Amino acid sequence: MSAFIQLDRLAKNYGDNVVLENLNCKVAEGEFVTLVGASGCGKSTFLKLLLGTESVSSGQLLMAGKPIEQEPSPDRGIVFQRYSVFPHLNVRENVALGVEFVESKWLGRLFGKRRKEALAQADELLSAVGLEQARYKYPHELSGGMQQRLALAQALIKRPKVLLLDEPFGALDPGIRKEMHDLVLGLWRQYGLTIFMVTHDLKEGFHLGTRLWVFDKIRHDPHAPDRFGSTITYDLSLQSKDKALTIAAIDEINAQLHGAEKTTEPTQS
Amino acid sequence: MRRLINLQPNRVLKVALGIIPFLLILLAYQIGSDIRKAENEQDKLLPSFSEIAAGINRMAFEPSRRTGDYEFWEDTKSSVKRLSIGIAISATIGLLVGLAAGAIPMIAAPLSPLITAISLIPPMAILPVLFIVFGLGELSKVMLIVIGVSPFLIRDILQRTQELPREQLVKAQTLGGNSWQIILRVILPQIVPRLLDAVRLSLGAAWLFLIAAEAIAATDGLGYRIFLVRRYMSMDIILPYVVWITFLAFTLDWCLLKFSRVVFPWYHAEK
Numbered sequence: 281m282s283a284f285i286q287l288d289r290l291a292k293n294y295g296d297n298v299v300l301e302n303l304n305c306k307v308a309e310g311e312f313v314t315l316v317g318a319s320g321c322g323k324s325t326f327l328k329l330l331l332g333t334e335s336v337s338s339g340q341l342l343m344a345g346k347p348i349e350q351e352p353s354p355d356r357g358i359v360f361q362r363y364s365v366f367p368h369l370n371v372r373e374n375v376a377l378g379v380e381f382v383e384s385k386w387l388g389r390l391f392g393k394r395r396k397e398a399l400a401q402a403d404e405l406l407s408a409v410g411l412e413q414a415r416y417k418y419p420h421e422l423s424g425g426m427q428q429r430l431a432l433a434q435a436l437i438k439r440p441k442v443l444l445l446d447e448p449f450g451a452l453d454p455g456i457r458k459e460m461h462d463l464v465l466g467l468w469r470q471y472g473l474t475i476f477m478v479t480h481d482l483k484e485g486f487h488l489g490t491r492l493w494v495f496d497k498i499r500h501d502p503h504a505p506d507r508f509g510s511t512i513t514y515d516l517s518l519q520s521k522d523k524a525l526t527i528a529a530i531d532e533i534n535a536q537l538h539g540a541e542k543t544t545e546p547t548q549s
Numbered sequence: 550m551r552r553l554i555n556l557q558p559n560r561v562l563k564v565a566l567g568i569i570p571f572l573l574i575l576l577a578y579q580i581g582s583d584i585r586k587a588e589n590e591q592d593k594l595l596p597s598f599s600e601i602a603a604g605i606n607r608m609a610f611e612p613s614r615r616t617g618d619y620e621f622w623e624d625t626k627s628s629v630k631r632l633s634i635g636i637a638i639s640a641t642i643g644l645l646v647g648l649a650a651g652a653i654p655m656i657a658a659p660l661s662p663l664i665t666a667i668s669l670i671p672p673m674a675i676l677p678v679l680f681i682v683f684g685l686g687e688l689s690k691v692m693l694i695v696i697g698v699s700p701f702l703i704r705d706i707l708q709r710t711q712e713l714p715r716e717q718l719v720k721a722q723t724l725g726g727n728s729w730q731i732i733l734r735v736i737l738p739q740i741v742p743r744l745l746d747a748v749r750l751s752l753g754a755a756w757l758f759l760i761a762a763e764a765i766a767a768t769d770g771l772g773y774r775i776f777l778v779r780r781y782m783s784m785d786i787i788l789p790y791v792v793w794i795t796f797l798a799f800t801l802d803w804c805l806l807k808f809s810r811v812v813f814p815w816y817h818a819e820k
Contacts, residue, residue, distance in 0.1 A: 333719055352722035363714035366721075367815050368738045377734060378724040388730030420818040431720075438724060 284309040284474060285330075285442070289339035291509065292325055298509035299325050303339070305493075305512060309441070312468055312475045314485035316533070317495030322510040323478050326495070327444055330476060331358055343442070354378075356442045357435030361450050364431035365419045371430055372415045375402035378437040405433040408470070409463060425456040429463065436471060443468075445477035449484070461488055482530055492516045494533055596785040604785030608774075620774065621793075628771040629797065631687065632759050635694025636748060639755075642695070643702025644744050650703070651710025651740075652732050661707070668700030672758060680766060690762040697758040698751045705747040710740055742813035749805050756798055 283306035290303040299322040307313055315323040328334040329341055332351045341348050343355075352358070365374050379398040380390050390398050406412050409429040419427055428448055435443060445464070449457045465488065468475055479485050485492050494514035501507045516529060558566060582595040596604070609621035646664075650657040676693055683689035713736060721731045763772030771794055778786045810817050 331719065331723075352719050354723060354725040356723060358720060358723050360716040360720070363716035364720050366717060366735060366739075367819055368813070377721075377726075380734070381721075381725040381727075381730050384730075385727075386729070388726060388734040418815045418818070420815055434720070434724065440723070 283307065284344060286342040288342065290336060290341055291338045292322070292329060292334065293337050293509065297506040300511065301509035302511050305515060307474065309474055310472055312488060312490045313477070314489035314492050315476065315478045315495060316482050316485045316492065317510065321495040323495045324446060327446055327476060327478050330442065331356060331444055354438040355440055356444060357438060357440035358444045358446070359428065359431040359435055359448045361447045365427055365434065367419050370416055370418050371406065371411060372399050372402045374419070374430055375405055375433045375437050378434060401437065405437050408436070408467065409433045424452050425460060428452065428460060432467065436467065439471070441474060443473045443475045445475060447478050447480060450480060464488065482533060486518060486530060489518050492518055593782045593784055600785045601789055604783070605789050608786060624769055624771045624774045627769045628759060628763065631690050631770065632694065632755055635691045635759065636698070636755055638691065638695050639699040639702055640744060640748050642699045643706050643747065644740070647703045647706025648710055648732065648737065648740055651707040652736050657707065664700055664703050668704060672697035673761060676762065676765065685766045690759065690767065693758045693762045694755050698755050701751055701754070702747050706740060706744060709743040710736060713739060742809050742816035745805050745809040749802050752798060752802055756794065
């Protein structure tokens, strides 16, 4: 397997608080990795390492053979659960901003013909995510699902190699969530993305991913809960989509997660 | 019977209920004035409404015997000019410094403690310094407003800038924006409506400093006038001036709010 993203004895700690330890994995280009685990298990921290807003404490996190940049950059797009879009710009402008940043070094703003071209590019992405009807609306006029569609379009205009999704559908209604799943799967194929998606919803993880990682602690010290960090306890390939196997795995992982997190899990499902 | 906390006045009732306290105050004034006038025809403390009307007429619609100006309007012009220049300078300083410090941690580090310290200086305490340094002219009055208001504006804008969701700034970086572009296209446009909010909140303080400065050293202005005629106990002039100042303050505040609503509808929809 050619490794596009490579984790090599990767660890992350804040002082004495070890969050992640001993992560070893290789991810090929075009995979769809879903990250699940109890809250506080470090899956979001791992996403931040990929994003570049947090830095690796020890070990290596490589992208295409080079350590990942310690700052967010256009090759790694992001969609957060909330606040991913700019409230002061309308839908088209939100998407076109990514073009304007590149083409207008000083003002970050295009005028006249070049602006029209940028907006036309934005329109293309907006029809890909099904927002062409809402082009002139402002984010506060959009529903939660439409805002997430917009956030996806924004990210995609940069043609990122990697798309990071941090519980993007966590705040949406179940019906809308289903639509968004289809949309993301479509975009993933269409744009040849490598996706890392953090989710609380194990079923969502199984449904979307080609690969599912479960983050959990292997070692526990009851007197010092922060001493040991989480690692990837399951690395499941979901290519086959064998139903019986999947159901068995869901049950097993569920049992493990519920064991670790009795109090918070029921509210999330 | 519905619970009291669920009873809402309808539109008409709400307006009526809003006006009633004002009418009651006017009525109370009228009664008080009548009682005092009954005792002493020459009473100056609570002049009758007709005397107040005469006072307004003398100040606003007859040229001054001494200078030939319509003093009321000249005073208004001078005060509003000082106030607007002071507010404009303060807002500019507040926006530039607050934004820079809020967006760039390396600027916030040296600036933030200094601004906190400066904002704790009572501006009135350094009014003498201003008079000494800037003289008794227009500059010292404007400077008092600037010194009194801009530290508050800087701190507020700094905080508002830092309160913008971190996610937006990360998102902007993944869209390829550099620091300058992000400040210009993402932070600044979202901070301007917040600046208008902060300016509205600081208007009260700005009026206070303006009137104080005018009371101490000026040759015209609304504050100057009410402190001047105090010597003659001219309540018939002081009272309408106070009402007029209140009206100006209200109008200015209202205009800023309207402007913000029209120009930044997304900001008001968000709240």
